[in-house]
Amino acid sequence: MKTTNIAIFENNEEFVNEIKSHISEMEGFDVCAVSANGNAACELVAAVKPDVAIVDLVLIGLDGFGVLDYIRENRPECLTIAIGSFVDDKIINEAIDHGAVYYLAKPVRSETLMDRIRDLSSNKSIEYKVTSDMRDKRKISSLDEKISNIFITIGIPPHIKGFAYLREGIKMAVDEPNIINMVTKELYPSIGKKFNTTASKVERAIRHAIEVAWNRGRADAISSIFGARVYIGSERPTNSEFIALVADKLILESFK
Secondary structure, three states: OEEEEEEEEOOHHHHHHHHHHHHOOOOEEEEEEEEHHHHHHHHHHHHHOOOOEEEEEEOOOOHHHHHHHHHHHHOOOOOOEEEEEOOHHHHHHHHHHHOOOEEEEEOOOHHHHHHHHHHHHOOOOEEEOOOOHHHHEEEEOOOOHHHHHHHHHOOEEEEEEEEHHHHHHHHHHHOOOHHHHHHHHHHHHHHHHOOOOHHHHHHHHHHHHHEEEEEEEHHHHHHHHOOOOOOOOOOOOOOOHHHHHHHHHHHHHHOO
């Protein structure tokens, strides 16, 4: 089995040691580089070529955004997880724009971080294509990123469990539209199996994620995403309705 090499660029030594301890217990994963200095982090990326990089936005010297940019331009196959102290949509969007696949807000539970690392190492649908006119610059064209961008735009934060569960459900609905009629019997159990949890917990987490978005009152953002004022005020779609809306949007876009 191929080892997934992980670089940790974080300024909290205690947190770094905690991450390293958890990774050491994971078969097939290895920490290949550690640094709290952004400039040194870029040198390490070039030298050891990690598969996954955990990047704190606050580093000594070059900041985390600079490191994300360096990875995006020089090691595009390296998937990045950004970590920051802010639960702010602008910061989250900026981290995603700089190439992060996930943004986790501190304090970060080690278990959550390990789940995201496993997700990145096993997720075959995240594809990074380098076009000739862009030379070494990365062009992200993955279904995962399209869904994540929709979530962030309408106000579903990446650090809640429902974010990953909902994204998985939408991907399943894109691949097999009829599954939307079998959310209880097939969709929830399948997601639960993948994330090692129960179908009922998946249902509740997805419902919570949608509630968070609607409670933030981003009617204009929601309308711009779906092209119409589908839901007004506090009228929240059901889990299956929301999954169907996003899946239909992505399916239609694929034919354009």
